Amino acid sequence: MEYCSLQAWSETDRSSVGRVKDELIVGRDAMTELQVLLQKPTGGERGLAEVELTKKALLSIDNVLSILSSSDRKVCDVQVGSPSSVDQKIEVPAGGKKKNLASKDRRGGYKRRKVAHTRTKLTATQVDDGFAWRKYGQKEILNAKHPRNYFRCTHKHDQGCQAIKQVQITEDDPPMYRTIYMGHHTCRDTLRAPQLVSESDSYIDDSSYLLNFQSNDASPTTRKQGYGAFITSLISSASVKPESDLTAHNLLRSEYLPVQSPDLTSFESSGPSNVLAGATSGSEYGDVISSVYSSCNTASSDEQSLNMDEYFFDGHDFDDFQFDEELH
DNA sequence: GTCATTTGACCAGT
DNA sequence: ACTGGTCAAATGAC
Numbered sequence: 001m002e003y004c005s006l007q008a009w010s011e012t013d014r015s016s017v018g019r020v021k022d023e024l025i026v027g028r029d030a031m032t033e034l035q036v037l038l039q040k041p042t043g044g045e046r047g048l049a050e051v052e053l054t055k056k057a058l059l060s061i062d063n064v065l066s067i068l069s070s071s072d073r074k075v076c077d078v079q080v081g082s083p084s085s086v087d088q089k090i091e092v093p094a095g096g097k098k099k100n101l102a103s104k105d106r107r108g109g110y111k112r113r114k115v116a117h118t119r120t121k122l123t124a125t126q127v128d129d130g131f132a133w134r135k136y137g138q139k140e141i142l143n144a145k146h147p148r149n150y151f152r153c154t155h156k157h158d159q160g161c162q163a164i165k166q167v168q169i170t171e172d173d174p175p176m177y178r179t180i181y182m183g184h185h186t187c188r189d190t191l192r193a194p195q196l197v198s199e200s201d202s203y204i205d206d207s208s209y210l211l212n213f214q215s216n217d218a219s220p221t222t223r224k225q226g227y228g229a230f231i232t233s234l235i236s237s238a239s240v241k242p243e244s245d246l247t248a249h250n251l252l253r254s255e256y257l258p259v260q261s262p263d264l265t266s267f268e269s270s271g272p273s274n275v276l277a278g279a280t281s282g283s284e285y286g287d288v289i290s291s292v293y294s295s296c297n298t299a300s301s302d303e304q305s306l307n308m309d310e311y312f313f314d315g316h317d318f319d320d321f322q323f324d325e326e327l328h
Numbered sequence: 329g330t331c332a333t334t335t336g337a338c339c340a341g342t
Numbered sequence: 343a344c345t346g347g348t349c350a351a352a353t354g355a356c
Contacts, residue, residue, distance in 0.1 A: 134331090134332065134333085135332075135333055135334085136333090136347095136348070136349075136350090137334090137335085137346095137347070137348060137349080138333090138334075138335075139345090139346060139347070139348095140346095141345085141346075142344090142345065142346085148346080148347095150347070150348075152348095154332095164347095166347090
């Protein structure tokens with residue numbers, strides 16, 4: 001049974017934090033440039049520069065997520081040793097069959113994963129999200145009518161994909177399915193186009209970077225609206241169905257960006273509330289990156305959490321988002 | 329035979 | 343001590 005020294009993990013973590021910092025510096029600089037650019041009059045080569053800077057910032061975010069995902073994977077791959085209590089255990093179940101747990105059964109010999117990147121959604125039906133899932137457990141939950149079902153990515157073993165999800169019926173009439181996604185798909189399925197969910201699906205609860213664009217017309221100008229409206233503008237510039245729920249991460253990936261620059265001019269002049277929203281959107285995103293960077297920079301211990309969900313939106317009173325509680 | 333699901337057990341975290 | 347997340351043998355479906 002393999003054990004891993006704490007010292008080794010600390011070194012790994014430090015290395016990851018350093019790379020995360022580097023990437024965030026790049027992203028922050030790009031967004032700072034973008035912010036300056038947005039304050040200039042439109043025209044000329046501004047449009048192309050906007051796209052390039054946006055791509056640059058997004059690439060850095062992608063890289064950060066990638067680093068963090070691989071860090072998660074390393075930790076999760078370490079299944080710490082089996083306890084001595086099961087070493088010689090032999091059980092005789094009711095059926096009479098003898099169950100030898102002495103050498104094969106290593107149930108429970110695992111390290112519970114630190115949850116990062118949780119996204120929750122409520123749907124009327126069990127949605128096919130396009131990924132291959134394999135059920136690995138079911139649990140009766142206290143004070144809940146229905147059991148919770150546990151799924152992992154089918155490619156956990158062949159590709160080391162660490163994505164998991166939990167599905168539970170939370171209401172009976174009408175039945176509502178609460179699905180909590182944890183971790184990112186690192187399997188090849190990740191490369192497929194994101195599934196556009198049916199319009200009949202109601203996203204009541206979003207978290208992390210899962211966005212609901214349907215309520216983007218809120219009247220007061222808020223930070224939330226600035227960010228959401230900015231993204232909506234990008235969507236309308238790209239050929240992506242605007243009502244669809246997409247992750248901001250996916251949305252902002254370069255493949256969804258338009259070949260032509262998003263028309264921020266028309267976006268900014270589309271209404272009083274959007275003027276401010278458009279004007280602040282660039283710096284908004286830059287602030288987020290700066291926030292992550294400064295958090296990394298002030299990390300005082302190796303246990304510093306790098307939960308990007310928290311960093312991205314924690315403290316932002318977004319009406320469109322409902323964030324997950326930290327899972328225990 | 330292969331792969332997915334079911335289910336009881338184990339144990340980490342609180 | 344209790345809850346809930348994960349494991350893996352048993353079982354089922356194809």
